[in-house]
Amino acid sequence: MSTGTLTIDLDAIAANWAALDARTAVETAAVVKANGYGLGAGRVAATLKGxxxxSFFVAMAEEGAAVRAAVGPDADICIFSGHMQGDADLLREEGLIPMLNSLDxxxxxxxxLPEHPFGVQLDTGMNRLGMEWAxxxxxxxxxLAQNPVLLMSHLACADEPDHPMNAYQLDVFTQMTEGLGVPRSLAATGGLLxxxxxxxxxxxxxxxxxxxLPYAQARAAVRLDLPVVQLRDLVAGEVVGYGNAWxxxxxxxxxxxxxxxADGLMRALSDRVTFWAEDRPCPAVGRVSMDLICVDVTDLAEDPDHLTLIGRHQRVDRLAEAAGTIGYEMLTSLGHRYARRYLGG
Structure with a gap:
């Protein structure tokens, strides 16, 4: 195969949801925005429903329509961006629930849509989305007279458990919503923990x-294997890649x-990332280019036909750290050229 293979373990995603659900005594929804964090919103949402x-959350109404097709009519699909201009028909036809963010x-x-379900998003200090206190x-x-189905807010620093912003936002959210008789939601992954x-x-x-991360106990859900296009021998002193960088x-x-x-493996990974041949590490050398990366396999006993970039030795967050970014960006950037292989679900 001439493209990489992105293996997506749907059973691992379902197990992670179940494990997080077991940590609470309340309903556990699932966020499947950005095409299920790049892994295929339809397959992911259907698996999680199973x-x-x-309840599912997406960023925009168009994403909600795609999830509706996967999960059927008997699930709630909530839209973080709320009711945008021109959304009314889609919200009505697909039965989507906007989280209203402003007076407008x-x-x-x-x-x-006077009879259509909605929720309200409140700003508790992040200053990104939601209605401010006044x-x-x-x-x-x-x-409240129109019976909103949910009041929600979002934590800015939940991945830092000791950050004082967490307690501050909890206090503000409680003051804004206490005693109103409407279901409430504050916690995403970090907040749940x-x-x-x-x-x-x-x-x-x-x-x-x-x-x-920050769910360190999560089962790995993705593996990325890349095919070897060519192998060559260099003598000492020869160079590799653009700019003679190695x-x-x-x-x-x-x-x-x-x-x-072009496949989501940022140029910032140049000279900073390791590939794996089973249990043997192999350093990338030279610059990451648009379609190709060079890897030093000198110490392998046999020539590989593929190398693993994301797997049991290197999960998404470790790769993201090498790129100077976060796992969210790495995961959602994985490109469309990979052949996607689904396990379970």
Whole structure:
């Protein structure tokens, strides 16, 4: 095969959801935005529904329509971006639940879809999405009279358990929502791991489902194997790749594998990433280019036909650290040229 193979373990994703669900006494939803964190929202959502998830969150209405096709009519699909201009038909036809973020969205929704379910997102200090305290206070009575299905907010620093922002946002959210008789949600993966006081009525894990931090106990959900296109022998002093960025210090055998920054493997990984041939590490050498990466396989006993980049020796977060980014970006950047192979589900 001329392209890499991205293996997606749907059973691992389902097991991660079940393990997180077991940590709470409330409903556990699933975040499947960005095409299921790059792994295929339809396959992922259908698997999670089979595992017991009944509520799903996506970023925008168009994503919600794709998830609806996978999970059928008897699941709640919530839209983080709320009710955007032009969304009314899609929200109505697909039965999607917008999380209203502003006074404008409240007006738009109640005027165009007055009987349609909705939730409200509140800003508790992140200053990204949601209604601020003063705006919420001004319309809360009228909004509550329309029976919202959920009040939610989002934690800014949940992946740092000791960060004072967590307790601050918990206090603000509690003050904004206490005693209103509406189900509440504050915790994504990191918030869920902070403990029961953050759980409220619904948690909504995302990255933890896919094997990423901060859920360190998660099962790995992805493996990436890249085919070797060519092998060559270098004498000491020869160079590899653009800019002569790497020079052989000994006689070396170099494998060129089929992937590069067009496939989500950032140029920042140049000279900083390790491939694996079973249990043997093999350092990448030279610059990552658009479609190709060179790897030093001199110390292998046999020539490999493929090398593993993401797997049991190197999970997504370790690769992200090498690139100077986070697992979320690495996972969602994995390109469309890979052949996707699904296990389980």
């Amino acid at each position: 595992a017991g998830a009944r 969205q409240v007006t738009r929704h109640l005027e165009t 705006d919420w206070a001004a319309v809360a009575e009228d909004v 902070l403990g029961p006081e953050y759980h409220f009525d619904l948690t909504r894990p995302g990255i933890g489902l896919y094997g990423g 020079q052989a210090q000994r006689p070396s055998r170099i494998a060129t594998v089929a992937a590069g920054y």
